[in-house]
Every structure is written in C-alpha cells, then in structure tokens.
Amino acid sequence: MNKRRENMLISLDEIITSISRIGDKVTELDHDGRWRSNNSIWSELADDLACRLSIKNTICIRKYIYSTWKRKSSTLRSRFISHKLDKKTTTNLQPLFSVPSYQKICTRSKCKTSSNTNCGIGEPQKRLIEFSYEEWRCMYKKDNNSHCMDKSWTDAFYDKLVDYKLVTCSLVFIKSILRKKDSRKYNTSLFQCYGRCPYPGCTLTVYMFMAKPIVVGHNVSFWVQIEGTQQHTDQSISIGRPMKGIRRKKMAKAAMDHGILKTYENNLLNADENLLRCNNYTQVPSMDVLKTAVKEQANSMRLDADMFTEIKILLLSMFESDTTSKIENK
Helix, strand or coil, X not given: CCHHHHHHCCCHHHHHHHHHHCHHHHHHHHCCCCCCCCCCHHHHHHHHHHHHCCCCCCHHHHHXXXXXXXXXXXXXXXXXXXXXXXXXXXXXXXXXXXXCCCCCCCCCCCCCCCCCXXXXXXXXXEEEEEECHHHHHHHEEECCCCEEECCCHHHHHHHHHHHCCCCCCXXXXXXXXXXXXXXXXXXXXXXXXXXECCCCCCCCEEEEEECCCCCCCCCEXXXXXXXXXXXXXXXXCCXXXXXXXXXXXXXXXXXXXXXXXXXXXXXXXXXXXXXHXXXXXXXXXXXXXXXXXXXXXXXXXXXXXXXXXXXXHHHHHHHHHCCCCCCCCC
C-alpha cells in the first residue's frame, strides 16, 4: 500500500478521536514539531490510529497528522483549542518621551596631557610632518628597473618624529609597505609604516603614511597617527634605538678624534631632555657601544691599510725584478 493510500484511510473523525484521548497533552501539539521522532506526541497519536486502522506508525503517518493539525484551512485544531495558531503576544509600548535616554558609557580612563607624555587616548592623534625633497631622495632609491627604501629610513623617520615632539618613546618599526613600482593603485600610499614602543607595558603605536603624491622639488608630507598610552613608570628600565649606519660611523669617528669619554659627555649634554625623562637613551649611546663602534671603525681602517701595504709591496717587487723594461722614476 502506497503512502497516499495510507493517508486516505485516515478520516478526520478518527484523528479527532485519537486527539481526544490524550487529554491535557493537546496543548503540546502547537509546540511539538518532532513528528520525525518515535518518542513524540505525534507517535502516540499514530499508535492509537494503528490499533484501530490497518496502518502502521510510520514517519509518513506522523507527518500527515502533523500537517492536518497545522493546516489553517482545517477545522481539526479549532475543535480543541479556541485561540489562533502562532498568536503574536501584544506588548504595551511606552511613548517615546517616557523612555529614559541611555547615557554614553566611558570605557577608557582619561587624564590630563602633560608636556612630555601622551595620555589622551579617546581619539587617536593625527599630525602632519614634512621631509625636504633632498631628505626623501636620501631614503628613497629609484632607478629604471626597481625602487626601494634605504636602510637608514627608520632613523630618519624617528628623528623627524622627535623633532616635531610627537613621541618620546624608543620606537621599533615592525612593518613597512612600499607600493610596487608599476602599480596603478594611485589611491594607495606609496610608502607606509607601523611602529610601537618596546618599553614593557607601554601601548603607544604609530602609523605613518604618505599624505599626497610626490612632486619633484617639493616637500614630502606624511600623516602620523598615534594611538595608545605612553607608560614609562619603571625608572630602572632604560631603552634606546640601536646605533647603526651613518650615525654609527660619525659617532665612532668623533670618539676616535676626541676620546670616548668626551664624546659620551657631549652626547649627554646635547640630548633631548624629554627623551631622557622617559628613560630613552637613543641619543646617548653607552660607553660600551662607543668602544665597540671605535673598534669596528679601526678594524675597517686597518683592513684598508693592510691592503694598501700589500699593493705597495707588490709594486716594489715588480720594480726590482723588472730589468728589461724602461720605467721612469724607478
């Protein structure tokens, strides 16, 4: 017997009889949609019908009973339950003027901004800095085939931030993005970089990106967005950017000419007080760093001197061993 034939054998009166036998459980029919389960109330109705009719408790029978109960055009449900199916509950809505307005909750603390710290963290600070065209050309290297940023760009960007008195932290640039040379994404900044403070507990971060396209002979502008709070409370911790590149060579040459101690004293006297107040000794490299830089500079100069000596010895040996060639000023 097919499924349609089984459903036709079930009359509406038989279903009414089965539902009347479950008593108070009739209210559960509106909320129980588990007609596929053998442990549902729909299965109880199917078992009752199977005892009186030549049908079995199958999923098709349970679905037929469920559909008959839920069908809006059927009078089956109205015989047992008077209220409408899926009746929407009415709520008493208060007028708008009686509903109190919500107050904005401040989730971050605020403090006064001092002369050497950046304590306001409600909105990220945004400032504009400028590089001269000559400064930019020293950092940005470009030829017909490629372009790149010189290794000294990190020191140049940091010194510019210090000159504009925007940061007193010892920044570490953790990421930089240089747009591809032949890229047509002109809305994307040519160069952008991210930096953060390595001081433990300090949450200050810096994001820099080019403000407008480069024009030959004009200054190059960068937007600086500063977020987070500067926190340099532990006086026992000192930080500083590594001394490298051209700055390291100049410092080593000054130490060789005037002495390591004298160079250290000059650096300490000429350093920015705001940086020193925040335990930032970027402008004052330690004595050990100066000694190492002097040693490296001396070794490089010694290598050049050794090469010059070897070449001179080679030339002298050639002059002494050559007896046939006519060499002037022998």
